[in-house]
Amino acid sequence: MSLPLELVREIIHLLLFFPPPSRSTPDDIDCAVKPTWDTINALSLTTRSFRPLALEAWFRTLYIDSPENLIFLRDSGWFPELGSKWTKHLHCVQSFSKTISFWNLSTFLRVSSIDWTGSRVEHLDLRGWMSDPTMIHYIANTPGLGHLKTLKMVLGTMWCELCHSCRAVKFKYRPTGVVYEGGLGLPIHYARALAPLEYLEEVVIIIHIHDFGRTALGLNADSNADMNPETTPTSNTNLNPNLWSGECDNCMVTMYDDDAFREKWVASKRRVGLAFGHDGDDDDDNVRPPKLRRVEYQFYGG
Ligand SMILES: [Zn+2]
Numbered sequence: 001m002s003l004p005l006e007l008v009r010e011i012i013h014l015l016l017f018f019p020p021p022s023r024s025t026p027d028d029i030d031c032a033v034k035p036t037w038d039t040i041n042a043l044s045l046t047t048r049s050f051r052p053l054a055l056e057a058w059f060r061t062l063y064i065d066s067p068e069n070l071i072f073l074r075d076s077g078w079f080p081e082l083g084s085k086w087t088k089h090l091h092c093v094q095s096f097s098k099t100i101s102f103w104n105l106s107t108f109l110r111v112s113s114i115d116w117t118g119s120r121v122e123h124l125d126l127r128g129w130m131s132d133p134t135m136i137h138y139i140a141n142t143p144g145l146g147h148l149k150t151l152k153m154v155l156g157t158m159w160c161e162l163c164h165s166c167r168a169v170k171f172k173y174r175p176t177g178v179v180y181e182g183g184l185g186l187p188i189h190y191a192r193a194l195a196p197l198e199y200l201e202e203v204v205i206i207i208h209i210h211d212f213g214r215t216a217l218g219l220n221a222d223s224n225a226d227m228n229p230e231t232t233p234t235s236n237t238n239l240n241p242n243l244w245s246g247e248c249d250n251c252m253v254t255m256y257d258d259d260a261f262r263e264k265w266v267a268s269k270r271r272v273g274l275a276f277g278h279d280g281d282d283d284d285d286n287v288r289p290p291k292l293r294r295v296e297y298q299f300y301g302g
Contacts, residue, residue, distance in 0.1 A: 008043075008050055012057045015039050034061060055079065059086040065093040067103045074107055083107035091115040116144045122199075125152040131159050131166045133189035140196045148197050152204040160248040161187050162255055162265075167248035169299070170213030178217070178240055178297040183288055184272065185295030187246045191272050191288035200289035202296075209299040213249040215256075218242065243269045244297075 003011075016035060037058065044054035059082055064070050073082060090111050092103055105111070106127055121144050139145060157166040178185070186194070186203060194200060218239040242256065243266055256262045272288055 005049060005053060009053050012040055012043065012054055016057050056086045061089040061091065062087045063091045070104065084109050087111060089113045093117045116142065121145050122147055122149045124148055127154045131155045131157045133159055133193050136190050137193040140194050146197065148200050150202045151200060152206065154206045156208050158207050158246040159187050159189060160246055160251055161189060162247050162251035168210050169207050170210045170249040171215055172213045173216040174209060175217050175299065177299060178244060180295040181293065183292040184243065184270065185245055186288060188272055194289050195287040197289045199291060201291050202294045203292065204296045204298065206298045206300060208301040215249050215252040217244050242266050245269060
């Protein structure tokens with residue numbers, strides 16, 4: 001007589017997720033906390049139908065202590081559903097090492113939480129991250145990310161500081177990309193949220209772009225400028241006199257018509273990160289990561 005699979009699933013969960021404490025101390029966070037595989041090994045070998053249940057439960061939390069182990073797991077092909085289905089919680093441990101390690105977590109599609117243990121994460125590539133500044137704030141305040149030098153984020157929407165919301169990026173005349181040197185280019189709220197990252201040098205934001213917008217990067221900055229891509233060299237559609245940093249199509253249409261407002265707005269963006277009070281403005285929110293030297297926007301889709 002065979003047990004119903006739901007009952008087997010419950011048994012496996014009880015064995016794995018409600019075991020006696022295995023940590024030597026509550027603060028021993030660098031150690032894996034699961035029971036040993038022996039706990040469910042025999043059960044996993046009982047029948048062909050029990051094994052996937054055991055593997056799914058076992059890999060629900062994945063403790064990895066090197067990027068190489070992740071690559072091995074992926075390339076081995078032994079557990080094809082590991083990233084696409086099974087793993088919900090990742091615990092990555094960045095060991096002390098002189099070599100740079102790249103953690104590619106892009107194959108983990110169902111992960112809802114990541115624990116990060118390590119002190120020298122220098123390059124972070126986030127996919128599917130939320131564009132709300134509150135979420136950006138979490139990056140700077142995540143233990144282990146204090147030494148970030150480069151931050152790359154793939155975003156579905158972009159924060160617009162004129163309407164204070166996350167908006168789809170649209171242009172009528174699509175630019176190929178935007179690069180800022182010298183620390184400019186982040187939305188003010190992003191710059192403020194990332195300011196604690198004292199080693200951060202470069203931010204790359206990759207955004208999905210939509211068609212059917214009404215604006216161009218250089219909207220209204222020069223009324224004589226020809227922004228029609230059919231008569232304008234491609235490079236001109238990248239002219240960026242308004243220092244675009246996420247403003248949405250709608251706000252640019254409705255608010256940039258007011259030249260006085262637009263000029264004041266662009267001037268305020270030029271001040272981000274300057275020493276306070278030099279221009280008589282007491283806006284002490286104008287901070288940014290102190291070593292930030294390059295900001296790039298890349299566009300895809302559309
Ligand atoms: Zn807006």
